[in-house]
Amino acid sequence: MYDIIGYCEAETVSEATALLAQNPNLRLIAGGTDVLIKMHGGQIEAVELLSLRKIKSLAEIRKAEDGTVVIGAMATFTKVFNDPILREVIPILTEAAISMGGPQIRNIATIGGNVCNGATSADSASSLFALNAQLKLVSQQSERLVPIREFYLGPGRVALKPGEILTEIHISPADYQGFGGQYIKFAMREAMDIATLAVSVVCKLHGKTFEEVRIGLGVAGPTPLRCLEAEVYAPGKDVSVESVAEIGKLAVNSAKARTSWRASKDYREHLVEELVQRALKTAIVNAGGEQLV
Amino acid sequence: MAYTVVGKSVRRVDAVAKVTGKAKYTDDFYERDMLVGKILHSPYAHAIIKSIDVSKAKALPGVEAVLTYKDLPRINYATSLPGMIGDVLDDAEDEEERIKFGTAGHPYSLDPSHRDVEDRHILAKKARFVGDAIAAVVATDELIAAKALKLIEVEYEVLEALTSTEAALKEGAPLIHEGRASNVLASGGFAIGDIEEAFKESDHIFEGEYETSIVQHCHMENQTSYAYQDMDGRIVIVTSTQIPQIVRRVVAQALGIPWGRVRVIKPYVGGGFGNKQDVAIEPLNAAMTLAVGGRPVKIELSREESMTDTRTRHAFKFKIKTGINQDGKLIGVHITAISNTGAYASHGHSIAGSAGGKFRYLYPTKALKYDPITVYTNLPVAGAMRGYGCPQIFYAFESHLEDIAKRLNIDPIEIRRKNFVEVGYVDPVSKNKVTSCSIRECIDKGKALIKWDEKKALYKEQSGHKLRGLGMACFSYASGTYPVALELAGARIVLNQDGSVQLQIGATDTGQGSDTVFGQMVAEVLGLPMDMVHVLSTQDTDISPFDTGCYASRQTYVSGMAVEKAALEVKEKILGFAASMTDIPVNRIDLVDQKIVFKHSGESVLTLEQVAMQSYYDLLRAKPITSDISNNARINAIPFGVTFAEVEVDIKTGKIEVLEIYNVHDSGTIVNPKMAEGQVQGGVSMGIGYALSEQLLFDEVTGKALNNNLLDYKLPTIMDTPDIGVAFVENHEPTGPFGVKSLGEPPTITPAPAIRNAVLDATGVSFNRLPMNPQRVFEGFKEAGLI
Numbered sequence A: 001m002y003d004i005i006g007y008c009e010a011e012t013v014s015e016a017t018a019l020l021a022q023n024p025n026l027r028l029i030a031g032g033t034d035v036l037i038k039m040h041g042g043q044i045e046a047v048e049l050l051s052l053r054k055i056k057s058l059a060e061i062r063k064a065e066d067g068t069v070v071i072g073a074m075a076t077f078t079k080v081f082n083d084p085i086l087r088e089v090i091p092i093l094t095e096a097a098i099s100m101g102g103p104q105i106r107n108i109a110t111i112g113g114n115v116c117n118g119a120t121s122a123d124s125a126s127s128l129f130a131l132n133a134q135l136k137l138v139s140q141q142s143e144r145l146v147p148i149r150e151f152y153l154g155p156g157r158v159a160l161k162p163g164e165i166l167t168e169i170h171i172s173p174a175d176y177q178g179f180g181g182q183y184i185k186f187a188m189r190e191a192m193d194i195a196t197l198a199v200s201v202v203c204k205l206h207g208k209t210f211e212e213v214r215i216g217l218g219v220a221g222p223t224p225l226r227c228l229e230a231e232v233y234a235p236g237k238d239v240s241v242e243s244v245a246e247i248g249k250l251a252v253n254s255a256k257a258r259t260s261w262r263a264s265k266d267y268r269e270h271l272v273e274e275l276v277q278r279a280l281k282t283a284i285v286n287a288g289g290e291q292l293v
Numbered sequence B: 001m002a003y004t005v006v007g008k009s010v011r012r013v014d015a016v017a018k019v020t021g022k023a024k025y026t027d028d029f030y031e032r033d034m035l036v037g038k039i040l041h042s043p044y045a046h047a048i049i050k051s052i053d054v055s056k057a058k059a060l061p062g063v064e065a066v067l068t069y070k071d072l073p074r075i076n077y078a079t080s081l082p083g084m085i086g087d088v089l090d091d092a093e094d095e096e097e098r099i100k101f102g103t104a105g106h107p108y109s110l111d112p113s114h115r116d117v118e119d120r121h122i123l124a125k126k127a128r129f130v131g132d133a134i135a136a137v138v139a140t141d142e143l144i145a146a147k148a149l150k151l152i153e154v155e156y157e158v159l160e161a162l163t164s165t166e167a168a169l170k171e172g173a174p175l176i177h178e179g180r181a182s183n184v185l186a187s188g189g190f191a192i193g194d195i196e197e198a199f200k201e202s203d204h205i206f207e208g209e210y211e212t213s214i215v216q217h218c219h220m221e222n223q224t225s226y227a228y229q230d231m232d233g234r235i236v237i238v239t240s241t242q243i244p245q246i247v248r249r250v251v252a253q254a255l256g257i258p259w260g261r262v263r264v265i266k267p268y269v270g271g272g273f274g275n276k277q278d279v280a281i282e283p284l285n286a287a288m289t290l291a292v293g294g295r296p297v298k299i300e301l302s303r304e305e306s307m308t309d310t311r312t313r314h315a316f317k318f319k320i321k322t323g324i325n326q327d328g329k330l331i332g333v334h335i336t337a338i339s340n341t342g343a344y345a346s347h348g349h350s351i352a353g354s355a356g357g358k359f360r361y362l363y364p365t366k367a368l369k370y371d372p373i374t375v376y377t378n379l380p381v382a383g384a385m386r387g388y389g390c391p392q393i394f395y396a397f398e399s400h401l402e403d404i405a406k407r408l409n410i411d412p413i414e415i416r417r418k419n420f421v422e423v424g425y426v427d428p429v430s431k432n433k434v435t436s437c438s439i440r441e442c443i444d445k446g447k448a449l450i451k452w453d454e455k456k457a458l459y460k461e462q463s464g465h466k467l468r469g470l471g472m473a474c475f476s477y478a479s480g481t482y483p484v485a486l487e488l489a490g491a492r493i494v495l496n497q498d499g500s501v502q503l504q505i506g507a508t509d510t511g512q513g514s515d516t517v518f519g520q521m522v523a524e525v526l527g528l529p530m531d532m533v534h535v536l537s538t539q540d541t542d543i544s545p546f547d548t549g550c551y552a553s554r555q556t557y558v559s560g561m562a563v564e565k566a567a568l569e570v571k572e573k574i575l576g577f578a579a580s581m582t583d584i585p586v587n588r589i590d591l592v593d594q595k596i597v598f599k600h601s602g603e604s605v606l607t608l609e610q611v612a613m614q615s616y617y618d619l620l621r622a623k624p625i626t627s628d629i630s631n632n633a634r635i636n637a638i639p640f641g642v643t644f645a646e647v648e649v650d651i652k653t654g655k656i657e658v659l660e661i662y663n664v665h666d667s668g669t670i671v672n673p674k675m676a677e678g679q680v681q682g683g684v685s686m687g688i689g690y691a692l693s694e695q696l697l698f699d700e701v702t703g704k705a706l707n708n709n710l711l712d713y714k715l716p717t718i719m720d721t722p723d724i725g726v727a728f729v730e731n732h733e734p735t736g737p738f739g740v741k742s743l744g745e746p747p748t749i750t751p752a753p754a755i756r757n758a759v760l761d762a763t764g765v766s767f768n769r770l771p772m773n774p775q776r777v778f779e780g781f782k783e784a785g786l787i
């Protein structure tokens, strides 16, 4: 039994933002796979829900004229995984999608809910970080685009203002064209698990050197994060085992790992170093480079 | 031996009902106006309730009753029903005046010294683990009940939490149970031969220490029950249990009422694995219905509650000292064990006892000394779990033996072959005799399946960060508990007018498929097709024949004896009746294919249906044919088996992947090969979780569980489970019905040591602590200098 005291549904974004403006106590529900769990656990009580599931336009995935990939917040992980555009241009996102939960969860859980839930372990987040994704936030009064790195404020805390809804996730062509990538979800199980460490790497090559490398990590700190020190180091370096090893080492400097009963700091940092290298090696091949041995 | 139905993979009798959702589990039954019961659990591992104020909870609309330790039956007070709880309700503060009871699913013993420790109240005044039941609410719905729990005001005096056996055993440690001399629940094992002499005779002495973790059953269906008082004031409890007869007895004991005043009904059960061989929620459920005038009240534990507030597997710490000769012959073994039983006794020292008892059969040595102690701690209560101490002891010993083989440079399979038991061996303690043993053939089969020799040669030269290795481990077990406990089973058969039969058994099918194998046994004896045997799956203590229940891998062997006997009696009566109808001497006829036939020619004399109709309606002779049998099995049979595993270890991340795994069992006749294969696969997957990922974790200071949910507790999913190979060496067991030995628990025993030994083979590192999860393995490799 859930402690739900009110429920309404919107059919358009403007209807939803209007309802939100009227009643600030409304809690948005998309797939419900985080919200309902919180209610079940008693973390939130006496909830009034506003469902977004009837807003069909929010489930679309498309490529805009300028090449920007636009992912509707209500796209489910199953949809993300099967989407032909994403498969072609940003496969690291579809890899992230299929690594998430199990089939039932992927059929209902949305990418918007994943991001708005604010968890460092969100499987879409490290890839969206590596891709410099931007989030379109809409309220009755306004509309803004926020870079995902500014969206995560702390564990479970995001930069949604009262009355705002996430409608779309944008990835611009400059951030994906010519890049190869790789997503590694390191978890204790092959399904139905939260990552111990999530690593998403994209890279662009210039001949035998790196032109650009971007590394997103999940569960390496209280929010998803980028390994800027390693990213600054990479451009112009030879694509070699040595420079990949150095990038792995530098990535550890950006991680904010700590010891918990789930894993020790030592082990987490070791994983960052190792898995960043593994992901980068595959990303190099996906970017058209030669396999490093 | 040639059988027609036994040995065939007939379809489970409940298959269609289960896949179509028609099979009803406890939660599928409704009573009108059913109330909901919820439990307030202690947030402290060790604390005394100074005061408890339930007035606000009681005042909440929709709350029908609130119970605390003050509302429990007092010793010798409860004599009449209904309204008993009200009658005895007073505010005596002394916990000791309230009835204490034991919860273990053991048959009652007439010998008081052999009974389970009675150390528990329905609701506690002193909390002994985080989760201990402190108070309970009965309300009109779940949300109101949950809100009412929050309104109960409890003032605790918090005591030091003893979250390890070391802390509990320390001089001057606070007592978890007042009035005891220490926190040791029990100790004592056995000694065969003179261990010191044996060590002196041995060429080598080896010592090792091994540790297993607390894990949980994670049966699909959480504990669920509902209770009400019937028209006569008797308490009826419908519950998801392995042991209806024992639940009845324990509820009556806990309430201090005559046993006949309780009726327990067991519908379909969604798994138990030993956790439901214990009485966890039913006494409280009974108290709840009494508190509301007998109205129906339901308790449905959440996963979080089920994982910490019912039972867990005992964690063991072993020290083993072994004397062995140069050629690998074991001379003397000394095992000491500390078993962590948590806050209450439950099955207590029986687990440690069973571990040593079942271990004895595999490698008889000149001297074997076993010194276990079982210790109370302020952690959740450990009870029965599949294998009953054996996954622990075989993990320890099979790891130890592997290390010895490596040190002596003897092939790990050869060292085991040198020491295996022989048929005819009589165990000096139990006096049980090994009447069949195919462990050697099991090993041959397993070796071939995994391509042992080929791969061993291949993996000699490996490089890179992914290394492969092979390992194996062996076990012995038992078929039931004889001679430790009573092995009584009952079966009842009724021949219907159409020549079909009803079979009623007291043994409970909790998902493992016993209903089907009993049906096969009856079909075999009576020459019936399976669809002419109607097995009643529900056990009802008012109606079903007496049987102690589902545990100890006993039912196919022990209850099977009763079923066979009942079927033979019906057959005899059918033939007798046919003889009286035809005047053919009974020794000339037989029952084949639903016909009475001449033995000499096979010529049909009558149909079974004709006999059945006459037995009901013949105006003179009518006497329906039935049997109602009880069988006291004063015998045991020892099953054996082996696990072979191949792993790949990622040295850099500490991840172990099981590439191939085979379990080969010597369980006598396999009654239903398809179902047996499923039983083994389930058991092996449980063993893989035990080896690699599962562990209930607790805060060392507060004793609070950190991961009592299925996200944080790493039960393997199907994606983490390799294809599990299953094989049997079928060797007719002379003492078993149709030649069977047990198979229920054994599959879980050896995957962990086999995987551990394969990791040793791959990496040279011995992991002597379970589970071997990536964090631990990383630490081990770091220590070994591999990273």
Ligand SMILES: Cc1cc2nc3c(=O)[nH]c(=O)nc-3n(C[C@H](O)[C@H](O)[C@H](O)COP(=O)(O)OP(=O)(O)OC[C@H]3O[C@@H](n4cnc5c(N)ncnc54)[C@H](O)[C@@H]3O)c2cc1C
Residues within 6 Å of the ligand: A027, A028, A029, A030, A031, A032, A033, A034, A035, A036, A037, A052, A073, A074, A099, A100, A101, A102, A105, A108, A109, A110, A111, A112, A113, A114, A115, A116, A117, A121, A122, A123, A124, A160, A164, A165, A166, A167, A192, A193, A194
């Ligand atoms: C069994 C199980 C397995 C899981 N496995 C994984 C896993 O492997 N990896 C993983 O990352 N997660 C996992 N999750 C968590 C969860 O499924 C995901 O975070 C999911 O993406 C949440 O999406 P949802 O649509 O269900 O969100 P909801 O629960 O509906 O919402 C989540 C939060 O976001 C807010 N919200 C939702 N949509 C919007 C919007 N458009 N604008 C503003 N706010 C919004 C809601 O108010 C709420 O606070 C799992 C959950 C379960 C139950």
